[in-house]
Every structure is written in C-alpha cells, then in structure tokens.
Amino acid sequence: MSNSVVSPHEGDQDWVPPLPPRPAAIKNPSIESKLATTAVTPLDVQTLSFPDGSRGTFSASDGAQDATGLVPASLASGAATPRRDIVDAEDSMSVMTLAPTMRPAGDIASLLTGDLNRKSPAWNMLRSQSATVLPFEALQRTSASDTLLGFSEEFDSIPAESDSEIEDEDRAMLWKSKLKHYMILSSAGKPIWSRHGDVSLINSYMGVIQTIISFYQDARTPLSGFTAGNTRFVVSTEGPLYFVAISRLGESDSQLRGQLDALYMQILSTLTLPTLRNIFANRPSSDLRKPLQGTERLLSSLADSFTKGSPSALLGALECLKLRKSQRHAINNAFLKQRTANLLYGMIVAGGKLVSVIRPRRHSLHPSDLQLIFNMLFESGGVNSAGGENWIPLCLPAFNNSGYLYMYVSFFDGVSGAQATDPAAAKGESTSDEIAIVLISPDKESFFELKQMRDAVASALAKNGCLALIRAAARAGRPAVADIAPGSQISHFLYKSRANVQFSMSTLDPVFEAPVARRRLMTLYHQLHASVHAKHSPIRVLHAASEEATSLAWVTPVFEFFCVAGPNVSRGAVTQGTNKILQWAKREEERIFIIGGGVF
C-alpha cells in the first residue's frame, strides 16, 4: 500500500518485495495504483452460493457444497473479466463524481477484477513457507510511501495561530497532512466545528466547501461526494447543517456517511432537534458554536474513534462483556429488583462493553444512542475524571430527538485514583476495567432516587459476588482466536449477531494493538464490509487474498462475519478456522451477547 497515487511508478521502487522479483503482471501500473488506494489487493476472489439461499457472484461449478457445514469445504474458482477500465477511470477521475453510486461501483469492480489467482514466484515461495507471516507484516518492511506513514501524528493537534513558533504555511501543511478531516458548517457558511485546525485556519476551506455545496444545492442531484487524488470527500446535509468528511483511509461513501450521521446525532444529543431548528429558523446566520460549547470534545472523540477504526461504528452494533448466562441473569435480577419508579433505562458497562441492561418492554435501546453514551463515558475522558456521581442532561436522538433525558452515572471505585496518572486515560483512551452504572430517567429531579437505586444495586452486586465477576471478566479482555479455534491460523475476526445488534471480536493484542496495525486491520474490514454491503451487491461471501493478508467476509441473515489471516494462509485454512469460530459463536451465543436483557 503506497501513498503516492500520483506517481505509482515511484511507489513501485519502494515496493520491491524481499523475495525474488515479481512477474511483469504485478508491475501493471493500474494495479499498482489500485494497490495504492485500497488495502485489499484483489488477487484472489471467490464467491459462492450457499444452501441457505444466499448466493455469490460466481456459483460453484461442481456443486460439492457441504449442506451441513458452515462453509463449504470446496471453494470453486470463479472467473471474471478483468475490468481495468473501471479501475483506471476511477483513478483518473480526480475532479468530481456526482453520481453517488460511482465510487462503490468502482470498489466492487476492483475487488472482483484482476488477475484471479495470479501468483508471483515470490508469492508462491512465501506461501510454501510456514504460515507464520502475520497480516500486513510484509508491508511494514516496505512502507516508505505508505498512506499510514503519518498515522501516529494524525491525532496531534495543530498549533493555534497565537503560537508564534510556527509559520502559517507550516500550519497549513500540518493541516493538509491529516488523513482524515471532518467539518460541520451551517448552510449559511458559518463554521461550526472542524476536527483539525482552529477557525482562523479552516475558515477559508469552509468557505470553499460551502460554495461548492450550495452550487449544487439547486440542482436535481445535490452534491454527495467527490474524489480528488486519493482523497474522498463526502457531504451530507441535515436541515440547516452541512457535514463533510474528507478521508484518505479508504472507507466507502456509506461508511463515511454513517460517521457523519453519528456527528449529527451528537449535535442533536446536545441541543435536541426542535432547538436546533429554532436557532436557525429565527436567524439563518446563527453561530452554533456557542450553544454547542463543550460538545467539541465529544465530536472530536467520535472523530478519533472513527479514525482509529471502530468496529462498533462499522457494524452498527454493540459489544458485550462475556459472562456466563447464569451470572448475567443474576446481575439482571439484582438490577431489576432495585428498580425505582422513574427509571427508564439502566445499564452496567465495563470498559465500553455492555454488562447488563434493564428496560421497559416497550422501549429498546438504539445502538446509535448507546454509541453516544459510551463515547461520552469512556472515550472523551470528561465524566469519570470529574469523580463523584454525575447528573447529565442529554437527548438520545434515536429514542426521541425532541426532549432531554437525565443520566445518572457513577463509576465503581478502584480506578478513579489511577486516572490522573494513567497515560491511556490522559489520551482519552478507554481503560478496560472501568465499570460504570448508568441510570436514565425522563425526570430531571430524580437524581437522589437513582442514586439510592445505584447504592442498592452496588451493594447487592458486591454481596452476591457479581461485581467481582464483572471485574474479572473485564480484566480478562477479549478472547484470543487461539482459545476459540485452537490451531487455526486466523489472526483476527469480527462476528456480528444481526438479531441482537451486537458483535464480538477477538483481542487486538498483540498483533493489532499498535495504532497503525489496528488501522490497517480496520481498513481491510471496512473494505470487506463495503463489498458485502454495496447496494445491489449479490455478494454474500467474499474471500480476498493479497500479499498483505488473506481475508474472508460472510453475510447471512443471522450473522456478519469478517476475518483476517496472514498472506500465506490457504483458503482452506481460513475456511476451517471460520467454521470453528462460527461454531464457537453459536455455542457461546448466550454468553457473548445479551439476549433480551432485563425487561420490566
């Protein structure tokens, strides 16, 4: 993966593999430029049809599918006409693309095209070695022109204008070097928020963007996105607000739009929709920064988690703390027993993972609302550092975007003291064993009622030993693939249960713990996800192999599964590992997911 899309041949030089020279095919500039823009190198793609009726693009020719197995043992080779014209067209299309479907089409095409089963001698040699090459390992050795080269500085702030140490030009350079930008402006062109840079720096950019967007505003097809070089711009309009995402990280339009939507939800959560509308109805040129004061930090931590790569945001699902069914039951019951009259929702959350939920029968919790709450509690670093108990008015827009609810939050003791000195906490990263109890009420006067409930729940959980269980489970962290599927060569997986809107994943430790490695993994997941979720895409299973990684995506009505293995892991091994993980997920379903929760 190289950064230098403009000069693919230069990238070539840096991209010489450690082993013997690759054949001419791989020098093909269009392939190289494709390598530059996507992490999935479409060397080897298979799609299949399945007993459950879902069907891939290329049906298996021999029908040798195992009707009972989770993944057919034999994966038939497909055939596709190389469609490099599309790949080329996409890369040269640097001005703008009006049709919102253009880009996804390109993405799919690129995954399906290409010299199927093309294998360089180097590749084959690599494969014949023991399968210990980890995903992206080869890449890390040759990453001189890697897009992610500057990723470690991605989260550094840009010095303010008042900082005399730095010239304006350098500030602009720093700003441009960011791989990801988010901007929010009013339709009148007033800046509201930008992930990077202060108003003096971004004002002119905002002006340009506003001009471009409003230029298309009256057209039949409003501007939804465009590409410049290797940078994708996506625009979404929500009433009086414009949201813009600018990314070089390779997400699809709909993924970026989902991220913008989360930012909008955060704004609604602060203001409520009627208030937002009122502000602009009275004065279209209103400055929204004042009413949003304090929300910047929440927007920034959302933006940061999208930039780091958030499985939860990608899958639109929540992660739960793995507990035995009986343990979760005991927690739910203790929780339900202490319920007070004004409680709407009650949650126990450990390190950003849901432990227990109680809710009225008529209302379920929406993942996007929970994302806002988890972001506030575990990512933005504001609430727990305050200490004590918190009483926070907030709107949960997916629940009801027109009014405020009141959220009681308290963290269980034992971690708050470490907060100040813990570097992870200082950076706003969630610390894995923070346990919070969250009680939500529509009544703003119910603080002491909920406080009493919390005290009762806390002592009940301490008495029946559940608190210790939660602590231990939180500390144990996510499972390792080796524990779930012993002997499998899969490095990482995501499993989403569609019915429960929850997901489970293996630990990022140690291979994907570092920010860049994690980002590469997440970029690959985003691409797999985009491929199986593209509109009109018949693809339900996608097996992709590149010189960086082998990966598999599989979508059924029940689950979505994504996994990644080293580049020289065979398809059969991936399939086997997948089978084991899926069996595990089925077996452990009631432990890794909250099914139903406590209902009152």
Next chain:
Amino acid sequence: MEGPGNAAPKPSSSVKLVLLGEAAVGKSSLVLRFVNNDFQENKEPTIGAAFLTQKCNLPTRTIKFEIWDTAGQERFASLAPMYYRNAQAALVVYDLTKPTSLVKAKHWVAELQRQASPGIVIALVGNKLDLTNDGGADAGADAGAAGDDEGAEGEGSGDARKIPTEEAQAYAEEEGLLFFETSAKTGHNVTDVFTAIANAIPETSLKSTRGPGGAAAAVGRGADEQRVNLSGQRDNAAKEGCAC
C-alpha cells in the same frame, strides 16, 4: 480539614453546598483539591453536574458536605436552580485573571440572593492565585506543583492578575459574602474556604443527618418543561433498536 480532636464522637450534620461560576474558572478543580487533594492540569469541562461528598472536622462537630459541582457552560445555566434551591451554602467562583468571570459571579450572587433559601451562606472565591505574583509563594498542599508554575502562562513578570483583591473584597463586604483568593493548583486557601463556610453555617440550620434519607429529601419536585413523553409516537424509533 483536620480538626484537632477526632477521637470522641462528635455531632455530625450535613451541609448542602453548590458551586457556581463561569466555565473554566476552576470549580471542579477546587472540589477535586478539597475532596481528593489532587489537581489535573487539563481538566475537562463538567457536563451537567457532579455530586460529591466530603467531611470537614470542626472542633465541636463534623460537617459532611454534599457538594453539587455545576457546569459553567451557558447551556446548563437553566438547570442551576435545581442545585441551589435547597443549598445551605454556595461557592461562587471567578478566575482572578479573567474580568468577565467576576461579572458572571456577581450575576450568580444576585440570583442566589433573589432565589435561594434566605439563610444561604455565600462565599466569593477568586481562583488561580498561582498565576499571580503573590500566589506562587504558598506551596500549600501540593509542593510539587508550586515550584514552577510562576509565569506558566507566559505573562513575562508572571502576574496575570486582572482583578485586584481590594475590588473583589469590597464587593464581597458590600454583599455580606465570605471572600477568599485560592489556587486549586497549589492548594492555597482551598480547605480554608470550606472550613470557613462550615463555621458560618448557623447552628440552628444544622440538622443531624444520621441515617438514610438525608440527601434524598434535598431536591424537591418541579415542573419539567422538556420532559420526554414516554408514551410518545416515536415508538417506531425502536424498530431498528437493539433487542436487548
């Protein structure tokens, strides 16, 4: 806050205290210093309000402060009455390097005098004394932090004071407020503020608060304008919701 005698059981009573003041003047930092004897260089703004408790030992009795640390940001201002309504004491904080914050503090004092319980004890507190010339000398509770903070804001001579002591003091006397200049960073005067408040609470307004329910009675009922209607039509919002 360590009073001399602490062996014999002393009468204990609770005092409801609210902190008010412009955003970023250091309300949460003062509370953090008082409750945990700690300071955080880049404290995040409070969202909503935080509730904390801390005991204060006086020679004749123990006071248990029940503290509401409110958010200074404008958008939370409408919730303030809920917190000061039943308060027996208030700490109105300004940043003595920021003139607008004293203006805001005066507004809060006026509002308290108009709306809060008649006997409320109000202390006016000018915080961030460490940023002034006369502030750094007192190592206070946190000797480590006091060493190099003089001129930390790059103000040349190191004096960032914008509000003279006399000016704020004169105002406080006029309004009958306790007055302190503090540094949450060095700890200077922080405990003194709370001790002075504890001493200023009239004996008659102290009820013993042993046993449960002391706090629960604190906040009364009130009408709720923007309350979410639970039986609303937005049930369909749940259709995509989490099944849990």
